[in-house]
Amino acid sequence: MALSDTTEIHQFPCLNDNFGVLIHDRESGTTIAIDVPEATTYEKALSEKGWNLTHILITHHHWDHVQGLGDLKQATGATVYGPARSRQKIAELDRTVEDGDHIKCGPYEIKAIATPGHTLDQISWYVPEIGMAHTGDTLFSLGCGRVFEGDKEMMWSSLEKLIHQLPDDTSIYCGHEYTEANAKFALTIEPGNADLQARAEEVGRIRASGGATLPTTMSVEKATNPFLRAGEASVADALGMSGKSAAEIFAEIRTRKDNA
Ligand SMILES: [Zn+2]
Incomplete structure (x- = not known):
């Protein structure tokens, strides 16, 4: 087996x-x-x-x-x-x-x-x-x-x-159940991301009933997690950072989250 x-x-x-x-x-x-x-x-x-x-x-x-x-x-x-x-x-x-x-x-x-x-x-x-x-x-x-x-x-x-x-x-x-707060922040970066909107709704439902939002999968995170998506052209556009490196875009997203 x-x-x-x-x-x-x-x-x-x-x-x-x-x-x-x-x-x-x-x-x-x-x-x-x-x-x-x-x-x-x-x-x-x-x-x-x-x-x-x-x-x-x-x-x-x-x-x-x-x-x-x-x-x-x-x-x-x-x-x-x-x-x-x-x-x-x-x-x-x-x-x-x-x-x-x-x-x-x-x-x-x-x-x-x-x-x-x-x-x-x-x-x-x-x-x-x-x-x-x-x-x-x-x-x-x-x-x-x-x-x-x-x-x-x-x-x-x-x-x-x-x-x-x-x-x-x-x-x-992962180490923490931070997904609901993360979803709110993620929507400030990519408000038009339909996969993210759906995941945020799902997360809201799960948390309202006291459930855990983990485990997740790499495919879900690649489609919805702004930090993993720093290399995507759509994220660079949303931040007005077209042409910048993924590392620079990641740094900007991390700074915004730290100050959120
Ligand atoms: Zn730690």
Whole structure:
């Protein structure tokens, strides 16, 4: 049986607007957590599912992604993988990865894609066999992370990397439920984008009923996310920036969002 047939992905809210994500393979019992905003919520999710945690993957060093790591590691004995750049910052790391490394977690072969900008250590985790990726605080639905440690050019290069490396049908999970606010901002950049209008309506409906707007897909984001669309002529036109580079247009959109 294909790995995609035996895999279940469980996403649940943590803290105010973070996500917890568990990937579970029924055949091998492998269970992978991505980021640990809080240990108690993860422990509850694991016990409800009856899953034993075997691996933890970390996207970056921010407190709202690693706060529960020590307790969860201690409670489960899971092996922790994370960015080599944060070896000094995250004491619980057992193995570290650099851009392009592949790690084996049970039956899953997982690729580390370095996507710096929000932080310098940021890793996006890609699991090709099940067509999913977790982009941490780099790519959000209809948005992208604030640029804290890198610069805007670096962030744009990271988003371009995701555009090139992740197929359109990849399911995208990320660190935060920011989609509703992102949709409002995205419409200020491309008010005439029909795909964006439809997605904004869908997001409004989902949030009104208390649901999650993630996962999304690369194809949805390519059609609607203004940050991923910085290279599109229509976006350059909408901003009155025709002839400028995608990196310059991305920087303008990021600046507008920071000041929104
Ligand atoms: Zn962060």
